[in-house]
Amino acid sequence: MTIYGPAETIELQINMESIRLAVQPGLSLMRLLRERLGLTGTRCGCENGDCGACTVLLAGVPVKSCMVLAVECAGQAIRTIEGLRDHPLQRAFTAEQGFQCGFCTSGMIMNAVALLEAHPQPDEAADREWLQSNLCRCTGYEGIRRALARARREMAEDRGG
Amino acid sequence: MKTFNSIGTSPLRADAAAKTGGTLRYTDDRVRPGTLQAAVLASPYAHARITAIDTAAARRAPGVRGVFTGADWPEVLIGLYLGDKPPLARGAVRYYGEPVAVVVADDEAAALAALRLLEVQFEPLPTLASPSAALAAGAAVLHPALADYRRIPAILPEPGSNVANRTRIRKGDAAAVFATAEAAGAVVMEGCFSFPPGDHVAMEPRAVLAEYGLDGRLTVASSTQSPFGVRTLLAKALGLPERDIVVRAAPVGGGFGGKAGIQLEPLAALLALRFPGRPVRLTNTRELDLLSSPGRPGLESYVRLAARPDGELLALDMDLLFDSGAYADYAVNVSRAAAAACTGPYRVPHVRVDSLCVYTNHPFATAFRGFGHIELSYATERAMDLLAERLGMDPAELRRRNAILPGDTTPTGASLDASTGDLPACIDAVRRRLDWTAGTRSVQADGKVRAKGLACFWKAPAIPTFTEAAATVSFAEDGSVCLATGVVEIGQGTHDGLRLLVAEALAMDPGLVRVINEVDTDLSPHDWTTAASRSLFMAGRAALQAVEDATGQIRQTAAAVLRCPPEDLAVGGGRVCLRDDPERGLPLAALVLGYVYPDGNAVGGPVIGRGRYIARHLSGMDPASGAGRPGLEWTMGAEGVEIELDPRDGRLRVLRSACAMDVGTVVHPALARAQVVGAMGMGIGYATREAFQFDSHEAVVNGSLRDYKILRYGEDPQYFIDFVETPQGDGPYGARGLGEQGIIGMPGALAQAVSTAAGVQLCELPLTPEYIWRSMRAARNKTEGQA
CATH class of the missing domain: 3.30.365.10 (Aldehyde oxidase/xanthine dehydrogenase, molybdopterin binding domain)
Structure with missing residues (x-):
């Protein structure tokens, strides 16, 4: 077990940039991102691990950042929605009405990024297992389902080309 | 064209x-450094007297700038149509989750820590668990001062009771029809249909940033659907002129009615007034958003329908009891909107309907997508199903035969003009999508049962005449x-x-x-x-x-x-x-x-x-008969589903869903479809899993997203959407509204399909596996008992 002091200086790599900062050990990664770094694209929907709006990639793995302490992330690479630019999933969510209010979108896309890396081929069971951890209240999931299919197609074509 | x-x-x-x-920056993404943080203590009782609140320890806690209770604002009452709600409970709490005290501190952690130092003495009181309990003789009156509350004239509370509003519809002579119906060879259906209250679950919890400037102006940034409404209502509640208030609405992370009217703004504003020059943040946790802030109403309905043997509807007699919870908020107008639309989209010459908004000790209710029409539609569509069963008619055919058409009049006596949507065309489109003529019930090789259901809906905006x-x-x-x-x-x-x-x-x-x-x-x-x-x-x-x-x-x-x-x-x-x-x-x-x-x-x-x-040509409703013209336009449609039920355990899958809606000109087809699909998905949740669950003292036991289940990825069916485009004469390029409507028919369609599959009429929501299984078992026991 690690015993932390009242403030720990940690080094993180966030969206390919290294950053050093002192954090209280009780601070969640979600609050670090939103409140200390202004990366408000990571949304706070429940702070209980239930809604998935705060999903980011920690060492490539999707995590609910409200459930992770910032100090646990020392030395690791974190990717947030702000680190994703012109990704096929972002284009596909736009083209297929994969969002409406947009509040779940950052977390949904970040989870889907990892999903498509792990499952590049269509796989309904995997999609269901992964994306059930992200709640969307607007779309009835049709647009998200279509966006996922479109991004997969586009990424497969890119790999083929 | x-x-x-x-x-x-x-x-x-x-x-x-x-x-x-x-x-994109939502309201809570705009917090400035130096903002004071407010944290709310919620009541652990659904009904209790507050005998003492000791704030001394909380006030002394590090970082705390202030602790406030209901006693700090003895005069303030808030309400959209009926001013019945103090910003913090005063003397008593009336629902589980009601804000009791608030701590303002330099940071959120300090505010939350100080909450735990508050000592509140409660004396629990008996609870009112349903509208019928609240209307029973001798029931406690939750708002003894009802007569003194400020209200708009359209709302008719009944002081001395728990009725926050009663809307009467009297058209023709329903009593006479029912008195002679059976002698005249008519068929009469009688049923009771109900469901508990629930929540909107917008993904963005409600958030407010309020600041009282040194220039005497109050700035309120809020996740609101009603910035101008908030300005007006804040002015009334706080006694400030409108010119000294500015309300800002960033894009909102989902509303569904739950951010309409006035919400957290008054409390945030009152706090800001105590700390001039400093912004104050009041943002709901998810739990507070579910419990303390308003949700959607529940319903108890008692319906009688009379029809000729050929299915032609003769008369409707109905009591709609809306469970408004502890405060009236929008629900007083929700119950009124349901009254104005009370027949559903059907031609019914004789109508007697009383629609009541009733206070109970449940979390209070506000506007919710569908605004009275979803609740109403569930009642009338279930009634149509039971009537179809009595008549031995196809439920879709019964609806088509009675579909309301241009030239007919609404329950309030307003005539439907040429802009009126083409409901028969919608019914036909849904039947085609679901291969209705191929049969509505089949047993699969694995023992699961597939069944279809179809329901109709209509909706008019329930809005002030101006x-x-x-x-x-x-x-x-x-x-x-x-x-x-x-x-x-x-x-x-x-x-x-x-x-x-x-x-x-x-x-x-x-x-x-x-x-x-x-x-x-x-x-x-x-x-x-x-x-x-x-x-x-x-x-x-x-x-x-x-x-x-x-x-x-x-x-x-x-x-x-x-x-x-x-x-x-x-x-x-x-x-x-x-x-x-x-x-x-x-x-x-x-x-x-x-x-x-x-x-x-x-x-x-x-x-x-x-x-x-x-709005043009709108008028109020007559208090005795409901006569008037409250509806700006009527959007009509039909919805259907195909479900698969496992009769062994009551588990349910929605396979296909279809909606056909007459929306006038479709302005943006992709967005129009997305709105309808999203509403249908929400309707599936509403009908099959969503509702507050209460313990025996009316405390909510599923007050987080872990327990309050909404639809998830993979539970979504195939969606078929068809638009009929009868132009709205006075709409922009012939368009009319479509944002809410897709939810309205879903509970009725699902209840019909699941009832068909289960072989027993299910008259409650949500259609959980446990409820379905219990109902099937009860029906089986009854049959076996008779044999």
Whole structure:
């Protein structure tokens, strides 16, 4: 077990940039991102691990950042929605009405990024297992389902080309 | 049929980059350093007297700047239509989760830590667990001061009881029909249909940032659907003039009615007034958002329907008891809206309906997508199903036979005009999508049962008779257009629809039209509220008038330059030119800010188009009979589902769903579809899993998203959407509202399908596996008992 002091200086790599900062050990990664770094694209929907709006990639793995302490992330690479630019999933969510209010979108896309890396081929069971951890209240999931299919197609074509 | 340039196309949403890139800033993404943080203590009792609150230890806690209780604002009462709610409980709590005290501290952790130091003495009181319990003789009266509350005239509370509003519909003579019905050979159906209250579960919890400036002005940034409504109601509640209040609405992370009216703003504002010059943040945790802030009403309904043996409806007799919870909020108008639409989209000559909004000790209810029509529709559609069963008729055929048509009158006696939607066409479209004629029930090889259900709906906006909207159109140097309205972007995409209306009117590329997606009551044109599926209609009409005004100014300036009468000029394609000689003209960019002659002389000046709109020909409802014209327009439709039920354990899958809706002109097909699909998905959750669960003292036991289950990825069915386009005569280019409607028929359609599969009529929601299984077992035991 690690015993932390009242403030720990940690080094993180966030969206390919290294950053050093002192954090209280009780601070969640979600609050670090939103409140200390202004990366408000990571949304706070429940702070209980239930809604998935705060999903980011920690060492490539999707995590609910409200459930992770910032100090646990020392030395690791974190990717947030702000680190994703012109990704096929972002284009596909736009083209297929994969969002409406947009509040779940950052977390949904970040989870889907990892999903498509792990499952590049269509796989309904995997999609269901992964994306059930992200709640969307607007779309009835049709647009998200279509966006996922479109991004997969586009990424497969890119790999083929 | 008219041909359009922009209308009917589906350009990408203007907010796509910000929403898929995470750069969009919702209200709670705008917290400034130095903001004070408020944290709320919620009641652990659904009904209790507060005998003492000891705040001393909390006040001494580090970082704490203030601790407040109901006693701090002894006079303040808040309410949209009926002022019945203190900002913090005073003397008693009336629901589980009611705010009791608030701590303001330098940071959130300090505020939360101090909450735990508050000592509140409660003396529990008996609870009212349902509308019928609240109406029973001798029931405790939750609001003894009901007679003294400020209210609008349309709301009719009954002091001395728990009735916050009663709306009566009396059309024809229903009592006489029922008295002689069976003797005359008619069939009478009697049923009771009910469900508990629940929540909107917008993904963004409600958030407010309030600041009382040293200039004496109060600024409230809120995740609200009603910035102008908040300004008005805050002014009333706080005794400030409207001019000293500014409300700002950033794009909202889902509303569904739950952010309409007035929410956290009064408490946040009262706190801000105590700390002049310092912003105060009051943001709900998810738990507070579910429990302390309002949800949607529950319903108990008692329905009797009489029909001829051929299915023709004769009379409706119904009591709708809305479970409003502890406070009235929007629910008093929800119950009224249900009354105005009480027959569903059917021709019923004789009607007796009482629609009541009833206080109970449940979390209080506000507007929810469908606004009374979803609750009503569940009751009437279930009644139609039970009637069809009595008649031995196909439930879809029974609906088609009684479908309301142009020339018929609504329950309030308003006649339906040529704009009225084509309900039979909608029913036929849904039947086709679901292969209705192939049969509605089949048993699969694995023992699971597939069944179909179909329900109809209609909806009119339940709005004040003077509901209005305004818009301005201005231009940039490049000739592009900027539309300003008071419509809040809540995900529904109205701004994208408005963009197409303006582009159409200016015969311009929609990409050159920008719609401001933030509302500021100091800067934005006035707008009633972003609710009731009336924004595209009303702000659309205002926007078209603003375009008309702007093109008039453009033609006037151009007439001087082109030396012709202004009426010879047309605006289109980014130019103004002679109608009969289009080569002779000017680009808009050359004159929208004023035209400059080669010698430097200038004429015109910046063009600014103004538009406004106010509902026409609406009237209130007569207190004795309901007679009047409260409905702006009626959107009609039919919905159907195919489900698969495992009879062994009651588990349910929704396989296919279909909606056909007459929305008038479809302005943005992709967004229109997305709205309907999203509403249907929400309807599946509403009907199959969503509701608050209470313990024996009316405490909510599923008050987090871990236990309050909404639809998840993979539980979504196939969606089939068809639009019928009977134009709305007074709608912008023939359009009418569609944002809410897709949810309305889903509970009825699902209840019918599951009842068909289960072989027993299910009269409650939600249709959980346990409820289905218990009902099947009870029916089986009954049959076996009889055998």
